[in-house]
Amino acid sequence: MIMSEKKNQSFFQKPSVAEMVESIVGCKWSLRVMQLIRNGVNRPGEMQRQTPGLSTKVLNERLTKLQRFGIAEKEVFPVTPPHVEYRFTPFGDKFLGIIDSIEDLQQELAKNEL
Amino acid sequence: MIMSEKKNQSFFQKPSVAEMVESIVGCKWSLRVMQLIRNGVNRPGEMQRQTPGLSTKVLNERLTKLQRFGIAEKEVFPVTPPHVEYRFTPFGDKFLGIIDSIEDLQQELAKNEL
Numbered sequence: 001m002i003m004s005e006k007k008n009q010s011f012f013q014k015p016s017v018a019e020m021v022e023s024i025v026g027c028k029w030s031l032r033v034m035q036l037i038r039n040g041v042n043r044p045g046e047m048q049r050q051t052p053g054l055s056t057k058v059l060n061e062r063l064t065k066l067q068r069f070g071i072a073e074k075e076v077f078p079v080t081p082p083h084v085e086y087r088f089t090p091f092g093d094k095f096l097g098i099i100d101s102i103e104d105l106q107q108e109l110a111k112n113e114l
Numbered sequence: 115m116i117m118s119e120k121k122n123q124s125f126f127q128k129p130s131v132a133e134m135v136e137s138i139v140g141c142k143w144s145l146r147v148m149q150l151i152r153n154g155v156n157r158p159g160e161m162q163r164q165t166p167g168l169s170t171k172v173l174n175e176r177l178t179k180l181q182r183f184g185i186a187e188k189e190v191f192p193v194t195p196p197h198v199e200y201r202f203t204p205f206g207d208k209f210l211g212i213i214d215s216i217e218d219l220q221q222e223l224a225k226n227e228l
Contacts, residue, residue: 022135026136101215
């Protein structure tokens with residue numbers, strides 16, 4: 001992908017899909033945030049209310065990571081007070097499918113079905 | 115999973131599916147060996163002949179890992195000279211599907227289709 005040189009290169013540099021999988025499946029908060037977005041919980045404040053133990057700092061880090069990976073995108077609504085919503089990109093939807101497959105296979109394995 | 119105490123615990127202890135994905139996608143030789151088995155190259159000698167640079171030590175380590183993960187199984191044929199063949203287990207077939215999904219999504223990303 002060719003990026004404008006004026007953009008923040010480090011923010012837009014993407015790891016490989018395999019590296020993204022490693023980064024996401026190894027992080028319970030990343031998985032939790034993806035689950036929340038899937039369930040229609042799109043606003044950071046509501047994400048925190050539904051997730052005891054999730055600090056603002058950690059939430060923001062995970063949301064930034066999901067954007068950097070191209071999994072989620074942020075929409076800023078120009079209202080007072082301002083509010084933002086996160087949703088999956090088309091890539092994020094497909095990526096979520098892979099995460100689901102990994103979790104499904106883990107369940108099968110745990111049930112000794114394989 | 116409850117294991118017989120008589121079995122070699124360390125050999126049979128399985129990491130999570132997510133950890134297996136990390137271990138496999140991060141290792142070109144593991145991916146190569148899985149590709150070979152998929153293509154019907156089931157014997158270690160033939161795997162090496164078709165893969166310049168793959169040492170016997172590395173190949174055996176990767177084959178042992180695939181068995182430990184439950185992805186591949188070894189069949190020993192009682193012939194002279196003895197020969198062994200590796201094939202995917204039912205779990206391995208499903209695991210391969212996940213690896214394929216990751217590689218497909220990487221291709222789409224590389225082609226800028228997402």
